[in-house]
Amino acid sequence: MSSSSKLPYGVRAKNHPNILVRKLFAIAEAKKTNVTVSADVTTTKELLDLADQLGPYIAVLKTHIDILSDFSPETTTGLKHLAQKHNFLIFEDRKFIDIGNTVQKQYHGGALRISEWSHIINCAILPGEGIVQALTQTATADDFPYGNERGLLILAEMTSKGSLAKGEYTTRSVDYARRYKKFVMGFVCNRALTEEQSTETSKSEDEDFVVFTTGVNLASAGDALGQQYQTPQSAVARGADFIISGRGIYAAPDPVEAVKRYQEQGWNAYLERVGL
Ligand code: 5BU
Numbered sequence: 001m002s003s004s005s006k007l008p009y010g011v012r013a014k015n016h017p018n019i020l021v022r023k024l025f026a027i028a029e030a031k032k033t034n035v036t037v038s039a040d041v042t043t044t045k046e047l048l049d050l051a052d053q054l055g056p057y058i059a060v061l062k063t064h065i066d067i068l069s070d071f072s073p074e075t076t077t078g079l080k081h082l083a084q085k086h087n088f089l090i091f092e093d094r095k096f097i098d099i100g101n102t103v104q105k106q107y108h109g110g111a112l113r114i115s116e117w118s119h120i121i122n123c124a125i126l127p128g129e130g131i132v133q134a135l136t137q138t139a140t141a142d143d144f145p146y147g148n149e150r151g152l153l154i155l156a157e158m159t160s161k162g163s164l165a166k167g168e169y170t171t172r173s174v175d176y177a178r179r180y181k182k183f184v185m186g187f188v189c190n191r192a193l194t195e196e197q198s199t200e201t202s203k204s205e206d207e208d209f210v211v212f213t214t215g216v217n218l219a220s221a222g223d224a225l226g227q228q229y230q231t232p233q234s235a236v237a238r239g240a241d242f243i244i245s246g247r248g249i250y251a252a253p254d255p256v257e258a259v260k261r262y263q264e265q266g267w268n269a270y271l272e273r274v275g276l
Contacts, residue, residue: 002192004208005239008274009034016208019148020089020119021185024210024242027087028059034236034266035259036060036091036212038246044070048078050250055086057259060120060212062091062244065112076117083119091212092118095155097126100134108138115139115146122153122188124165125173132176136183151185156193159215161226175201177209186210190230192239213240217248218261232262236269 004012013025028034035058039050047068051061061083068075083090092114096103103123108115115138123131132154139150156173158165174193177184178201186209187193193211194203217229235243243266252258 002194002209002239005192005211005241006274008276009241009270012208015206017181017206018151018185020151021208021210023149024059024089024185027089028242031056031059031087032267033057033059033263034240034242034270035249035262036062036242036244037249037259038062038064038093038214038244039250040064040067040246041250042067042069044068044072044075044078047075048082050255051079051082052086053256054249054259055082055088057256057263058086058088060089060091060242062093062246063118064093065114066094071112076113080117089119090117091120091122091153094121096121096123096131096135098131099127100130100137103131104134104138107135108144115144115150119149120151120153120185122155124155125169125176129172129176129179132180132184136180139183150183152180152183153186153188153210153212154184155189156187157189157191159190159228161222161228178202178204178207184209186212186241188212188214188244190215190235190238190240210241211239212242212244213238214244216240216243216245216262218265219248219252223247232266233269236266236273 009025009028013022016022037054037058041047154173154177156170213235215229216235222228232243249258
């Protein structure tokens with residue numbers, strides 16, 4: 001468990017050097033939620049309806065924008081509007097994984113214009129340090145229009161059975177996060193990473209990476225395709241600052257009732273962890 005895991009969101013909001021992370025923790029504190037809903041639906045109407053219904057109870061809405069069958073500028077205009085209306089951040093789970101020159105074009109511009117509407121993105125580090133360097137370069141350039149309102153999560157571990165994101169891959173994720181702190185805000189992983197990693201980079205006094213954990217579900221242990229689930233309680237106890245749930249919420253008979261349950265359980269687990 002990292003030392004920052006023991007601090008209340010409000011304290012982390014005040015002290016954090018990254019403006020987007022401050023905003024994220026401030027949202028969590030104000031709305032009393034650490035829930036990220038993974039809105040894996042396939043039409044714009046379903047996505048926007050879900051965002052509007054669940055918006056009051058979540059801190060972040062996670063998208064897979066490329067699974068929409070009718071993606072258009074209206075999709076992202078709608079998302080941006082709802083993010084403002086309900087005060088949540090948008091996380092496009094695009095998992096960039098290519099050479100630096102390509103990911104820069106996939107992130108900023110292109111058909112999906114991800115940098116324009118998504119506060120948070122993520123990348124895998126299979127290509128090596130260059131992918132993190134390239135995305136950081138784009139987001140910190142003088143002419144990047146979205147300034148301090150964007151952040152990168154390194155995909156350090158995965159929830160699927162037999163995942164190869166472990167060992168040295170995970171250790172390097174921490175190294176690269178430390179080297180590119182201007183843009184890297186944290187990790188997608190299954191536990192707090194930074195205390196137990198013995199790496200070539202060392203932890204600085206003010207280090208505070210945010211942990212997002214996927215694979216959270218109250219009703220199921222997994223799916224037929226290798227997904228492995230844990231509860232909000234266990235994810236938060238292991239270090240998740242934000243719990244990500246998809247089908248557990250949007251495929252429930254009553255998604256609003258479901259999101260409220262995840263909110264309550266995630267929040268209570270957080271209060272217990274920080275001793276409030
Ligand atoms: P689910 O319906 O709660 O199983 O959806 C999980 C979401 O999180 C889905 O969008 C995945 O793409 C995403 N995910 C994951 O399940 N496991 C991982 O390790 C990572 C992302 Br990274």
